Ligand code: HEM
Ligand code: SF4
């Protein structure tokens with residue numbers, strides 16, 4: 423749980439970093455090139471397999487853990503302890519994770535599937551000037567236009583935006599607990615480090631999730647084109 | 648402190664034995680002194696029930712001074728009631744006001760089956776201790792304390808962990824019914840001292856294995872245990888246990904695990 427969680431945390435960092443290229447506001451030149459690099463290079467391809475494996479491990483282990491832990495109480499309490507000893511999100515990790523999973527399914531079918539198995543339009547970038555050029559121009563290199571797909575998804579279907587925002591908010595609360603929890607599970611905390619780890623987790627969650635929340639909104643409101 | 652008397656309504660879990668299902672019973676008690684302990688208030692209730700020819704409420708207690716860990720009552724949604732770092736027997740009635748309704752439930756965990764009413768069987772904890780919560784190497788006769796130098800910080804941490812009275816409030820509070828705060832206290836107080844150090848790996852493995860066998864849940868670091876522990880055992884002990892357990896799992900040569 424902790425190891426797969428930390429792997430996913432690292433993945434999100436890279437994912438958010440690459441996607442931030444959309445804010446170059448250059449019609450997707452930088453972003454499509456970055457995405458192309460991740461698709462064409464063998465290292466990210468291998469990492470992608472690892473990512474799927476870790477996702478599967480995390481999801482299956484998470485579900486099993488949730489079901490097992492829920493079965494240990496027997497008769498429940500008439501008066502619940504609620505937030506008197508623990509934060510609500512630390513008790514809702516299973517549900518928050520399930521929300522992230524639903525989002526993930528939609529997200530993969532939106533972008534990952536078409537970019538791997540076709541369905542994207544192409545665009546051409548001049549290798550010398552780095553400008554977008556029409557098809558067939560000499561010196562123009564062909565790229566999948568993942569950027570256009572993002573623009574299309576996030577300007578055409580408001581409900582997709584709502585789903586993304588909900589998904590990322592769930593992810594935020596999952597991470598606020600998950601980040602510090604994974605270090606505790608691995609035994610890497612003591613009095614000296616615990617507040618450092620907690621604070622790093624909060625800063626990480628805020629930055630990553632804010633970035634992901636702003637992406638659909640940036641397209642929808644036309645902040646980037 | 649100002650003294651006052653109060654009339655209270657109690658909603659108490661009544662259950663004949665582990666095989667029957669229980670239900671809440673309502674009782675009224677009057678003229679309860681604010682200076683009584685919570686258990687003395689229960690004594691008053693039980694005397695009243697005996698006088699009325701009814702069955703008294705069964706509850707566990709022994710020392711009534713916060714050191715034995717028997718007085719397991721889940722009071723108004725919190726193990727050992729509203730006071731921080733306090734056992735039920737040390738909880739005083741001045742925590743309540745005239746006219747209050749107090750709901751009292753037993754610890755809820757399949758690993759702690761109800762024996763009767765508010766009494767649960769915490770034998771699972773004894774079996775976890777039997778699995779390795781002791782030192783079996785020969786430590787010889789009592790020797791001059793200064794022969795074994797122990798850093799003050801380690802001695803303090805070990806002592807703080809040894810304060811665990813095995814009451815089970817951590818299990819009662821945890822949404823997963825995990826016993827890890829208890830277990831981490833028991834592993835820590837030995838592992839931090841030289842006499843306990845030699846068997847630390849096998850101890851961690853054996854005690855965790857027994858804990859899983861007893862049907863406790865897994866820790867997800869919510870922190871509810873630390874918040875209710877009457878001895879204020881710190882959750883950093885759990886990180887120490889995890890560290891012990893992981894390194895023991897990697898390093899051990901024994902085939903039994
Ligand atoms: C990008 C996505 C995700 C990331 C970065 C992530 C990260 C984490 C981390 C770091 C932990 C703490 C591990 C520990 O304490 O040992 C955790 C726990 C957990 N995750 Fe995820 N997770 C993600 C997606 C999911 C999904 C899709 C599910 C689906 C069911 C899920 C379910 C759980 C559960 C049940 C726990 C255990 C609760 C706990 O340890 O407190 N997670 N996650
Ligand atoms: S750790 Fe605290 S709550 Fe848990 S058994 Fe020990 S004294 Fe009781």
Ligand code: FES
Nearest residue numbers: 711715716718736
């Ligand atoms: S009766 Fe001994 S700790 Fe409460």
